[in-house]
Amino acid sequence: MSITGTGAVIPVHGPIALARPLLEALVGPEVPASERPARVLVVDDASPEPVDPADLPEGVELLRRATNGGFGAAVNTGLRALADGAAHDDSPHDDAPPIPHALVLNSDLQIPPGLCARLVEDAAPFSPAIVGCRLLGADGSSEHAARRFPTIGHQSVEWLVPLASQRHRDVLHRAVGHDLEADRASGMVPVDWVVGALLLLPLREVLELGGFDEGYFMYTEEVDLQMRTRRAGIPSLLDADLAVHHAGGGSARAEARRRRWLVGARMRYARRHGHVHALRAAMTAATGANLVWNSGRRLAGRDVHPLAAAHEELSLIHCAGRGLPR
Template sequence: MISALGVVIPVHGAIEPVLPLLDALLGEGVPDADRPAQVVVVDDASPHPVDAARLPEGVEFVRREVNGGFGAAVNTGIDHLTTPLALVLNSDLEIPPGFARTLVEHAAPWQPAVVGCRNADHSGRSGYAARVFPTTAHQVVEWLVPLAGLRHLDLLHRAVGHDMRAERGHGMVPVDWVSGAVMLLPVAQVRAIGGFDEGYFMYTEEVDLQKRLRGQGIPSLYDTDLTVLHVGGASSGGELRRRRWLVGARMRYARKHRSVVALRLGLTAASAVNLVWQTGRRLAGRDVDPLGAAREELSLIWTAGRDLPR
């Protein structure tokens, strides 16, 4: 048993897609040496409550009465841990045999630290789980529709904040932040800064957490020798709602750590470029709605996140 490790898996929705992950952690074929000391599943007020009887033996189950989003669910799970390390896993992951034990062993010389690893989809495409702290320039470049077809280029990857040095690195690579799909966290240090900021409902909460931990001298590292399969988007809902959560979260992060005014102005300028680009495509016969897209973008820029706690 990995005595130092507790696993936290937030869930919002059906439990069936999560069962293979739980089986990979605690199933009959898993050696004792690969089993975490605790596995906590947090039902974040799913519309149809998770049936705890469906969970494998050894899983601790907690149901939240209010859907607070990813960070709130992880905080709830960490509150139930008695271990010094917490491994946060998205519910839609597929992990290789011995994953938890290997990650803890690789991270041991660096502790206390936040540690993540590579993730990829079933086609082998990278999720670029290692990134640099976001800037206004990163998010403006990402907002520009004319550049969408060029995002396979290294220049564009770097321009939106992907850490390509880590992506092509070996061993444990220090980075600014790692994706929340897989995060090994030092529990005492996370609790000391108040855990995840629950003002983020979805997206950017792991960036904010690692930014605050960095201020306390806690590094983030990327384990390039481990890879998980990540489907992604399991609980995001429709695209417009997903974008509203994302933009709202970025506004909150900018308000806390940079300048929300600069971000709104930069994205507005990018939307003006998008309008000109889409108008040209419309004149060329493409089935696009330049004004409709511009209205949607501007609504997101100037209203998303205003209803979130400050």
Template structure:
């Protein structure tokens, strides 16, 4: 599966944990039709309860590495990236639906901008955007997202901008520079990624890709969305929603401690929690099935844990 000189060779890295079937389906599809760019596929297994199977005889283009403990997304990707010998790596979530032909198109579109972090236009099953391009996080973005009374307006472009989504990038027709791109399908320039130390493994889940791109941006490496390549990402996460939210809040406080203002973030989210409580008290009094006090305690605890990690 060697790539000809006309196409930059790419190693696909798939961080894996849990059910092996989605990862196996993606691996089999890429091995069967790799296109011109895919030189190898690496599956990095983050100590799954059911280990991902080792390559069968003859599957020379596939490598499987198994971690001894579950270290989270960034640590798992770093383990996979350690196996990469090509100049480019493509990090793929196992629920991304992408072909070798699409990878060729992404690599070709990204070539004029390299070294760069590049994402296709990642979309839901119904074709709506997952907001591949985003603005660097601010306290304001996170407060707007925290305010549950605003959820009814989530369909409005103004609210997407207010939570940090780059609406212009979602509407663009040509490759578009953005602050950062989401990590579901992530083309990485390996020399530059290694130069800044790879993913920060102190993040367990969420914000590790924006942290990496912030450090790469400081080193002069841009992030680009390529809208001509559209990739469906299923969002088939199996983790408990409360656990996912806890990971998200923890990661955002960690990011704020590195690049932002953690005390301001804590104060702002605490104030937003008070607003949510007041609105939920009114909704509860009107007969809506919501426990205002329970929601308040849950949000307060998330903030406390985020500031004490």
């Protein structure tokens, strides 16, 4: 597998400035030709102020979506363009060799030199597979790119406010589905799923399965995809020897909106792959525990509003994802 046989898709919604360092790391003048993807596509997911092609580095193609469909829809637009051999009508690539693999990258990533070429090289013996790498936050701490398929237990524990201050502990990481063994390993490690900030995808196989489910606006779409690819015999792997820095939060600046997207996505996943009514019941019970905990904190003089917090949580559990504004 060669990096020159790999396309890159970077979805954006908003100013392109955030993605400039990533684009320069992919196609900048200091990047050797042998380490550049065959094509690099920026997919403008109906940004309020459209991305100007003049603001993109040379060698980067621009696709514009008429409507904001969310992360999965934007990625699918790029994947189909790679498979079809054209980014837009006036830029045909019909004479180019087919692109068997696609790198999907969040626009806020910081990648070291040579990372993409090394990822492609490491993944070659396992192809077709979905491959990711370590994700590091701004402070250098792990964002736990390797995870277990979500369960009702994982999501209920994560919902419990009394445990929030203990989430640095290994037992809590495992309780919410973080695969610590993979995160602390080396080499290529089989995992349930890898976080979608950076993914190497087998292009044909993913599109044959329908690509990302566009019913997810934001969050959990990569989990759904990797559940489907796993059932089709395509594994997910963590390249534990490689790491990128992930700024995070660029697509959901408002916390309330982020929570609606996240809970709505998890309910959709539960409807498709689990038991949504059981999940709602478990999270509702966790909200009851949060109410008791917050009531005690208020009696202790803390500035909390237990009933308002419980009302917000119940609204998310029972309404998120139903007619949610984009």
